[in-house]
Amino acid sequence: MIEYLLLIPLIVAAIxxxxxxxxxVEAVAVTGSAVTLLASLMISYExxxxxxxxxxxxxxxxxxxxxxxxxSLVGLLACIYSITYLRQEMEDGEITxxxxxxxxxxFQLFVFTMLLVCVSNNLGIMWIAIEGTxxxxxxxxxxxxxDTSIEAAxxxxxxxxxxxxLALLGTIIVYASSIQVLGEESNALNWSTLWANASSxxxxxxxxxxxxxxxxxxxKVGLSPMHTWLPDAHSQxxxxxxxxxxxxxxxxxxxxILRYHMIVSGSPLGAGFSGGLLxxxxxxxxxxxxxxxxMAKDYKRMLxxxxxxxxxxxxIGFGFGGxxxxxxxxxxxxxxxxxxxxxxxxxxxxxxxxxxxxxxKVHGLIKVLPFTGALLLGGGLAITGCPPFSLFLSEFMIMVxxxxxxxxxxTILYILLLVIVFAAFLKHIGGMVFxxxxxxxxxxxxxxxxxxxxxxxxxAILALGLYVPGFLNEVLDQIYRLFVPGxxx
Amino acid sequence: MAFxxxxxxxxxxxxxLLTTFIAIASNRMFSLVRLFALQSVAxxxxxxxxxxxxxxxxxxxxxxxxxxxxxxxxxxxxxxxxEKIKTTKEVEPLVSIPLSxxxxxxxxxxxxxxxxxxxxxxxTITTITKNCLAISLAVVLIGFYTMIARKKAVTQIMGLLTxxxxxxxxxxxxxxxxxxxxxxxxxxxxxxAVLIMGLxxxxxxxxxxxxxxTILRRLHD
Numbered sequence: 001m002i003e004y005l006l007l008i009p010l011i012v013a014a015i016x017x018x019x020x021x022x023x024x025v026e027a028v029a030v031t032g033s034a035v036t037l038l039a040s041l042m043i044s045y046e047x048x049x050x051x052x053x054x055x056x057x058x059x060x061x062x063x064x065x066x067x068x069x070x071x072s073l074v075g076l077l078a079c080i081y082s083i084t085y086l087r088q089e090m091e092d093g094e095i096t097x098x099x100x101x102x103x104x105x106x107f108q109l110f111v112f113t114m115l116l117v118c119v120s121n122n123l124g125i126m127w128i129a130i131e132g133t134x135x136x137x138x139x140x141x142x143x144x145x146x147d148t149s150i151e152a153a154x155x156x157x158x159x160x161x162x163x164x165x166l167a168l169l170g171t172i173i174v175y176a177s178s179i180q181v182l183g184e185e186s187n188a189l190n191w192s193t194l195w196a197n198a199s200s201x202x203x204x205x206x207x208x209x210x211x212x213x214x215x216x217x218x219x220k221v222g223l224s225p226m227h228t229w230l231p232d233a234h235s236q237x238x239x240x241x242x243x244x245x246x247x248x249x250x251x252x253x254x255x256x257i258l259r260y261h262m263i264v265s266g267s268p269l270g271a272g273f274s275g276g277l278l279x280x281x282x283x284x285x286x287x288x289x290x291x292x293x294x295m296a297k298d299y300k301r302m303l304x305x306x307x308x309x310x311x312x313x314x315x316i317g318f319g320f321g322g323x324x325x326x327x328x329x330x331x332x333x334x335x336x337x338x339x340x341x342x343x344x345x346x347x348x349x350x351x352x353x354x355x356x357x358x359x360x361k362v363h364g365l366i367k368v369l370p371f372t373g374a375l376l377l378g379g380g381l382a383i384t385g386c387p388p389f390s391l392f393l394s395e396f397m398i399m400v401x402x403x404x405x406x407x408x409x410x411t412i413l414y415i416l417l418l419v420i421v422f423a424a425f426l427k428h429i430g431g432m433v434f435x436x437x438x439x440x441x442x443x444x445x446x447x448x449x450x451x452x453x454x455x456x457x458x459x460a461i462l463a464l465g466l467y468v469p470g471f472l473n474e475v476l477d478q479i480y481r482l483f484v485p486g487x488x489x
Numbered sequence: 490m491a492f493x494x495x496x497x498x499x500x501x502x503x504x505x506l507l508t509t510f511i512a513i514a515s516n517r518m519f520s521l522v523r524l525f526a527l528q529s530v531a532x533x534x535x536x537x538x539x540x541x542x543x544x545x546x547x548x549x550x551x552x553x554x555x556x557x558x559x560x561x562x563x564x565x566x567x568x569x570x571x572e573k574i575k576t577t578k579e580v581e582p583l584v585s586i587p588l589s590x591x592x593x594x595x596x597x598x599x600x601x602x603x604x605x606x607x608x609x610x611x612x613t614i615t616t617i618t619k620n621c622l623a624i625s626l627a628v629v630l631i632g633f634y635t636m637i638a639r640k641k642a643v644t645q646i647m648g649l650l651t652x653x654x655x656x657x658x659x660x661x662x663x664x665x666x667x668x669x670x671x672x673x674x675x676x677x678x679x680x681x682a683v684l685i686m687g688l689x690x691x692x693x694x695x696x697x698x699x700x701x702x703t704i705l706r707r708l709h710d
Contacts, residue, residue, distance in 0.1 A: 057670070124671030131678045135685055142689065147696050151705040154689050158645055161682060162636060165652050168675070169629070169659060176663040184545075189668055232708040292710055301710065 167216025239348030279319025285312030325401025
């Protein structure tokens, strides 16, 4: 059943290939993304209500279903937004019609690889899928023929490939520890088998393996100091792709680390070893991001650093552990995906209007682009963790997690850094939204589906902040129980 | 029998390390690619030897794939890219060759030092190929070094491929290779990665009129 879901984006990409008319390609791509979301909803509903689906190489538990839903949801939103955005790019002569079609094809392939990451049981296949995300999205990052976008795409390819090579070493070592216990069986690299037998795996090998995996997949997550590709790729990619990279690709890579974290937590090492490393890298990432957000000159780069910050926050949450730490980190994955998508969409509108990424050259958005300006301000307040937005709630939960796990130093640093980011980020966003436009730009805004998508996103993070629906609570609780050793199986 | 096969395996592993060192010492682009092909052939033969001892069919398949894809297809693709972009024939290292050799010697020593307890004392790994683990780590580290210390886009691809070969040797030495489907996927990924990186090397060449990656310095904070 899971394989049908994986087939959808591949089929859509194949249908797009011979098409020549722009409108047709767009229609097929959006319909395809909608069908993917629908299928993900159905399959996830089944997982949430009836429990784990195990089909050998493919496997879905509540965590897979959750990340799967994030991927297909943001995938659909980014696809809808792409239509207006890329039409404008074509009018401006930035891309050709052929590139537009290729864009949608690679977009679907990219979504396919991310879906595969979420549903693969075999850790080797998960590695292949994560490497696949790099290969599929490299074209999207380097879509424009500018020197800067080629540079960004090259760095992205090289840094992420090297990082992920180290993760392969980690995977090999985990396999070595597994065949000692299980013998050379075909399921010896399956996550479900490893998880069930975690307590008998060799702790020494698991330790080395987790370190390699954390550094390898951590490169893709954007954990500092392996984050250097991220600001370049996010700022040079077309905006809908930036949203997809930031909102879900990073979560997918984090998902890879979490799978290993769960195995290590179940082993004699306990959650302390891998959790401690996650906490350490999380704090370093938030600190690095805070420094660069203060000095930010380019608003797309600033959003990229904010993604590093939020991935750091999620790592910190899982590092603290305990109910609130894990629950908060999971909730934060959703919140960050929604809020960052909103902000990148807003940034895209600003870029097409002002033709600059320079923070100092953009003022008076609220006059020039009233809707986008208001939505960006709302998104800015949300991403920095202002109440009543849902990010406040999840960041607060993580703080409670830190206090209840008695990592006081970590909690203090966490709060301090969040305050710094809050001030710096809002200063930049405030300067862009308010004030007088530098030159006479007629206040006229096209209101297409892109603005509607942004509105929906803002309402969603506001609503989630006021009230966490029962089913979401139930789902997050289900995932939390997977993290407690012996709680699932 | 077991004794002679182990000798052959260790000899081939030494040959792999040797090709890596010659690659560091060489300053001709084309010989780099040929050395990579030679290294892959040694790796394929090593896998063949392991397969003959263990009798596992999937290792034979992997050995054939290594010989075919890494020994022939990928080198051919790289030579094609280099012909097309008419790159100069020199490697243009950022770090001089004698110093590089010295550093790689240090890296090899480090690799042997790190893996020594895993190979000899802990007893967790019981494969006949466990001696190769040190060499595999050394090859991974030297590949990594190549990516840092060489300027050209194609040499960075070569560094990545060398790292992959090292990892492949690691997989053979600690677990007799990964499950078949995973091996196939990894081969596919490497092939696509080289293809895409080759295409980007074209584009870098077209846009900047050079494949020197040190000019990629526009994006910064």
